[in-house]
Amino acid sequence: MRNEASEEWTVRCDLAAAYRLIAHFGMDDLISTHLSARLPGNDHRFLLNPYGMMFDEITASSLVVVDPDGHLVEDEEQSKINNAGFTIHSAVHMSREDAHCVMHTHTVAGMAVSAQEQGLLPLNQKSMCLYGNVAYHAFEGVALDLDERERLVSDLGNKDFMILKHHGLLTVGRTVSEAFLNMLTLEQSCRVQIAALQGGKVALPPVEVAAHTATQFKEHGWNRSRRPWEALKRRLDRIGPEYAT
Numbered sequence: 001m002r003n004e005a006s007e008e009w010t011v012r013c014d015l016a017a018a019y020r021l022i023a024h025f026g027m028d029d030l031i032s033t034h035l036s037a038r039l040p041g042n043d044h045r046f047l048l049n050p051y052g053m054m055f056d057e058i059t060a061s062s063l064v065v066v067d068p069d070g071h072l073v074e075d076e077e078q079s080k081i082n083n084a085g086f087t088i089h090s091a092v093h094m095s096r097e098d099a100h101c102v103m104h105t106h107t108v109a110g111m112a113v114s115a116q117e118q119g120l121l122p123l124n125q126k127s128m129c130l131y132g133n134v135a136y137h138a139f140e141g142v143a144l145d146l147d148e149r150e151r152l153v154s155d156l157g158n159k160d161f162m163i164l165k166h167h168g169l170l171t172v173g174r175t176v177s178e179a180f181l182n183m184l185t186l187e188q189s190c191r192v193q194i195a196a197l198q199g200g201k202v203a204l205p206p207v208e209v210a211a212h213t214a215t216q217f218k219e220h221g222w223n224r225s226r227r228p229w230e231a232l233k234r235r236l237d238r239i240g241p242e243y244a245t
Helices: 007-024 083-095 108-114 125-129 148-156 176-198 207-220 226-239
Strands: 034-038 046-048 064-066 101-105 134-137 161-164 168-173
Touching (some): 007 034, 007 046, 007 101, 007 176, 034 176, 083 101, 083 168, 101 176, 108 161, 108 168, 108 176, 125 176, 125 207, 134 148, 168 176, 176 226
Parallel strands (some): 134 161
Antiparallel strands (some): 034 046, 034 101, 046 064, 161 168
């Protein structure tokens, strides 16, 4: 498992880096919320954080492997994972073959926008990039009931961004890098919205401009570029390289 040349170890290091970066950018919530990444193979196993660790403590080797039924592959002590995390992440991983990484946060800005009736507004360049690609899922209580998975997946559809109403944010990606950049874009969009609405009446762009910006975002694939991800990992290598242990 600790062979750095292996595909699994690469996924572990990237996911551990994402945990550290979520904390670095102030998007963590004590020991709550979760980031997951599917492991190589066809059995839908995925990596999840052990419940009880802060995000800035996560390392590649501390991540635990969970199967689609919520069982720890190497340890039967179920208290090591957050059951709500399993419900949300297993639903997406099992239904979306392209969702190799799933991220879920409870940020102040994300929760604030999730409580607003109008949802995410196309107020700036970042939020316009997401125009038409943000799904919404109604709050049903703490995500402990497995039967919620079907509704969550239905609401997400083929979108890569979701606002969980009265709850928080969720993004998916074909890689850890893409899911993280998606989350950062969604989070920054929410922060701008809260700040803008505090300043008074806002001006919305023409619908065709928002739609054009979203098309540009998809066509150019800025969230799929490895350059910002590699730059972010270089920052981690300077301030906390133990994430890759």
